[in-house]
Amino acid sequence: MSDVARRAGVSTMTVSRALRDGASIASDTRERIMKAVNDLGYVLDQSAGSLSSxxxxxxxxxxxxxxxxxxxxxxxxxxxxxxxxxxxxxxxxxxxxxxxxxxxxxxxxxxxxxxxxxxxxxxxxxxxxxxxxxxxxxxxxxxxxxxxxxxxxxxSNAEAAEALVKYLYQRGYRKIGFIGGTSNRDTRGADRRLGYERAMAALGLKDTRIISFGTPPISMRQGGEALARLVEQWPDVEAAICVSDLSAFGALSECQRRKWPVPKRIAIAGFGDFEISSCSHPTITTVGVNxxxxxxxxxxxxxxxxxxxxxxxxxxxxxxxxxxxxxxxxxx
Known part of the structure; x- marks a missing residue:
C-alpha cells in the first residue's frame, strides 16, 4: 500500500479509503490510485480487517x-x-x-x-x-x-440403493449382486452396500452376492475386473449393482469384451447418473441424485x-x- 501511495502521490490512508467500497474520495484521486494499483499489480490484504469484522x-x-x-x-x-x-x-x-x-x-x-x-x-x-x-x-x-x-x-444412500434393488426385482431379477470397494473409506458406498443387503433381506432374497474389489473410488478398470469375479464366483448371477456409474461402465465394457449380451446375460446398474451412463451403449440404468x-x-x-x-x-x-x-x- 505504501508503494501505491508513493506512485499516486497520496497517503496510505487515502489509498485505504479508495479501496474500500462506498468511501468518499475525489474521482481524479481515485483514478490515480487505481492506475497505480493496476501498474503495480497490487492486491489488498484483507486479513487484518477480517480479524475485526x-x-x-x-x-x-x-x-x-x-x-x-x-x-x-x-x-x-x-x-x-x-x-x-x-x-x-x-x-x-x-x-x-x-x-x-x-x-x-x-x-x-x-x-x-x-x-x-x-x-x-x-x-x-x-x-x-x-x-x-x-x-x-x-x-x-x-x-x-x-x-x-x-x-x-x-x-439416504442406503435408501437410494434399496430403491434400485426393488426396481430390479420388479423387472424380474432375483439373483442380484453388488460390486463395491474393499474398505469403508467411501462411507456413502458402504451405505449403498447396506441398502442392497437390507433390500435383499426384505424381498426374501437371502443369497447375497457381494464383490469387494479395489480401493475407493473404484475405477472403470476395477469395475470390469470385479464383474468378471462376480460371474466367476456366482455363474447364475442375473444382475449386478455397481457402487458408481464409473464402475458400472467398466463392468459393461467387460461384458462387451467377453461377448456377454447386456441385459440378456447379465443386467448392469450404476449409481450417480454420470454423463457416461447416458452415452454408453447400451445406456446404463442408474440412480440420479441431482x-x-x-x-x-x-x-x-x-x-x-x-x-x-x-x-x-x-x-x-x-x-x-x-x-x-x-x-x-x-x-x-
Whole structure:
C-alpha cells in the first residue's frame, strides 16, 4: 500500500479509503490510485480487517474427489449461489479419507472461513469436535447422518440403493449382486452396500452376492475386473449393482469384451447418473441424485446461516432432503 501511495502521490490512508467500497474520495484521486494499483499489480490484504469484522469473504468445502463430475457439479451449485453474495469457494480434497478430512478441517479453520461444507456425515472424533466448536455454520452434504453436526443437505444412500434393488426385482431379477470397494473409506458406498443387503433381506432374497474389489473410488478398470469375479464366483448371477456409474461402465465394457449380451446375460446398474451412463451403449440404468441441486441448496442455506450469524440471530439446525430417483435405461 505504501508503494501505491508513493506512485499516486497520496497517503496510505487515502489509498485505504479508495479501496474500500462506498468511501468518499475525489474521482481524479481515485483514478490515480487505481492506475497505480493496476501498474503495480497490487492486491489488498484483507486479513487484518477480517480479524475485526469476521468477514473473510470465503467458504470452505471439502470433497472426496476432484475428478468426479458429481462432486464438481455440487461445487458448481455452491459457487453459483455464493458468488452472487460476494463469497468465494475454497476447495479441499480428502481422497475419501476421514483422517485427511480432519487435517483439512483444521487447516481451513485456521484461515477463518465464514462457513464450512463437508461431504458425508462420518468424521473422526477430533474432526467432529472441530466442526462442533468452529463457531461458524457447518453443512454436511451427500448424506443423512443420524446425529448431524448442524445443518444437512443430502439424501439416504442406503435408501437410494434399496430403491434400485426393488426396481430390479420388479423387472424380474432375483439373483442380484453388488460390486463395491474393499474398505469403508467411501462411507456413502458402504451405505449403498447396506441398502442392497437390507433390500435383499426384505424381498426374501437371502443369497447375497457381494464383490469387494479395489480401493475407493473404484475405477472403470476395477469395475470390469470385479464383474468378471462376480460371474466367476456366482455363474447364475442375473444382475449386478455397481457402487458408481464409473464402475458400472467398466463392468459393461467387460461384458462387451467377453461377448456377454447386456441385459440378456447379465443386467448392469450404476449409481450417480454420470454423463457416461447416458452415452454408453447400451445406456446404463442408474440412480440420479441431482448433484448440482445439493450444491445449490447448500449455498442458499449457508447464506441464511451466515446472515444470521452476522446479525447475532443464528438460525436453527436445518435438514434439507434432496431427491433421488431410479433412472431406467437399456442395461437392466
Amino acid at each position: 469476521k468477514r473473510t469473504g470465503f467458504v470452505a468445502a471439502l470433497v472426496p474427489s476432484l475428478n468426479n463430475s458429481n462432486f464438481a457439479d455440487t461445487a458448481r451449485g455452491l459457487t453459483d449461489v455464493l458468488q452472487g453474495a460476494g463469497l468465494q469457494l475454497l476447495l479441499g480434497y480428502t481422497d475419501y479419507s476421514i483422517e485427511k478430512e480432519e487435517e483439512l478441517i483444521e487447516s481451513m479453520l485456521r484461515r477463518r472461513p465464514e462457513a464450512i461444507v463437508v461431504t458425508g456425515g462420518k468424521h473422526t472424533v477430533r474432526g467432529r469436535k472441530l466442526l462442533e466448536n468452529a463457531g461458524i455454520p457447518v453443512i454436511e452434504t451427500w448424506d443423512l447422518p443420524p446425529k448431524p453436526v448442524r445443518h444437512v443437505v443430502g439424501f 448433484c448440482y441441486e445439493i450444491g445449490k441448496r447448500s449455498g442458499e442455506l449457508l447464506l441464511r446461516a451466515i446472515e444470521g450469524e452476522r446479525a447475532s440471530k443464528p438460525i436453527g439446525a436445518e435438514t434439507i432432503i434432496t431427491p433421488y430417483a431410479v433412472i431406467p435405461r437399456d442395461s437392466a
